[in-house]
Amino acid sequence: MSKIQSSFILIVTMSLLIACAPSRVIKPLAKGEQAVGANIGGPLIDFGGIPIFIPYTSAFYAKGLNDKTTAFGSIHLTASSFGVFQTDMGICRELWYNPKNKLGVSANPALNFALDRWEWKAKLWPQLDVNLHKEFGSNKLIYLGLCNWFELSRIRAHSEVQPKNWFMSPQVGFQYSPKKWTYGIESKWVAPGVNNQPNVVDYLGPNHKGAIGVYFQFIRRF
Secondary structure (H helix, E strand, C coil), X not given: CCHHHHHHHHHHHHHHCCCCCCCCCCCCCCCCCEEEEEEEEEEEEEECCEEEECCCEEEEEEEEEECCEEEEEEXXXXXXXXXXXXXXXXXXXXXXXXXXXXXXXXXXXEEEEEEECCCCCEEEEEEEEEEEEEEEXXXXXXXXXXXXXXXXXXXXXXXXXXXXXXXXXXXXXXXXXXXXXXXXXXXXXXXXXXXXXXXXXXXCCHHHEEEEEEEEEEEEEC
């Protein structure tokens, strides 16, 4: 395995902990409705004095099981191209919705799984996203939420003791949905309680805590 591959896998492993994808589904699909989507984006880093996001990509499929519950599954394309199979699978469940104000709350419980083909090491992370969303007109939606990652292992990289098992990341997003397409942007402050220095890369976060992430998403419903 080359140094580039080793470095990338290390970055992927670290970034799994601070979420490398936006919330998959904010408002459940109608019963029987399906969607495919893709996203690009990740934590911001300092690249030669220029702030850029790590260009992680993933694709997902979703289907409305009923009007309040949508199931989804994904594959992380960038990680796969470097020998790390990664997926997240879960549901979006509507917890509350006020049709008069077009205001609702949804939750995305999911499982994240990763397996590398070099040492065949596997990891599993439970995740829970909770979002408050507000619709404007017939095709615009904004949301505020919290992404929660749960680390099940007591040990982290280099055989060090894992000091935290619950990582919270506040997020905000906007979606525009003309006809069958949805275009979205999400930003989150990933792992705001974790020092980001020293590190393999220079993550950009307020007071050197966590990292600001930026994600772009494209979805086609059918």
